[in-house]
Amino acid sequence: MALRGGLPTESGAVGVEGPRLVEEALRSASPVRAVLFSESGERHHARLAQYLDRREVSIPILRTTDRLFEGIADTEQPQGVAALVIPRSFSFDDISRSPSSIAVPLIVVLAGVQDPGNVGTILRTASAFGATAAVASPSGQSGTANPFAPKSLRASAGAALHLPLLTGMALPILLAQFRATGIQTLASSSRESPEGDQPLLAPWEVDWRQPVALLIGNEGAGLPEEIERSADARIRIPMSSSVESLNAAAAAAVLFYEAARQRSSLS
Secondary structure, three states: OOOOOOOOOOOEEEEEEEEHHHHHHHHHHOOEEEEEEEEHHHHHHHHHHHHHHHOOOOOOOEOHHHHHHHHHHOOOOOOOOOEEEEOOOOOHHHHHOOOOOOOHHHHHHHHEEHHHHHHHHHHHHHOOOOEEEEEEEOOOOOOOOOEEEEEEHHHHHHHHOOOOEEEEHHHHHHHHHHOOOOOEEEEOOOOOOOOOOOOOOOHHHOOOOOOOOEEEEOOEEOOOOOHHOOOOEOOOOOOOOOOOOOOOOHHHHHHHHHHHHHHHHHO
16 A cells, blocks of 8 residues: 555554665665565565675565566566665654754755645755755645655655655644744746835845745645735746746756755865
8 A cells, every 4th residue: 555555554553665765765764564575576676685694684574576566666667676764753843953963954845735746856956955844735625646645756866865854734824933933935936026015036046045935826826915915025037938837846946956056165
């Protein structure tokens, strides 16, 4: 069920499939409950041996036939190795604290991003450009796709297992918490700015070197208007007038690249 349905087990474990993702799971701080090899998947054992053969860690190794593995795998051409992993849980205090004396918080907030491929890609992109944490939050009637679902995990290339990730906190509460801790909230927007409303900032007009949380909304509806107004600032990527908006993951890549460009001057 964890592999095919993307549902956590009673213990909270999720299914991870493929040698790369299993390796990322073993490299992460997330507890691994078991690793499963099929007959043909045994060829990947050598790749994972440095993690599986450690004396201080005892991970059960299970084996099955190729036919049975294909029956439970989520992918069309399974590679014969999978694992049950318990994702780490984080509190707001965990994600709002700077992980080091150098890196100030840079947090991505997924608010109603429904496509698991987009969720995974955004987490991978944010991690690649120096994000320190992430939040998966519901938005109005739109829930954010599970970051640990099979498609999300594949799209994140395992980033969801490494990046501190908070789930389930409602946006209004989240914004209040950010405000109380001095983290600036930026609402990504594709809307025009009505007269008298908050101005729309270009990515390079933002000081990304301060503690920042970037909110990315639903693929079609974006962020709720009340959330945009509640944020400290609204940000929009300038583009050709013939294009209405970018894909959520593409927009995140542009914004986090600018964040990384500015923040590199701190290191």
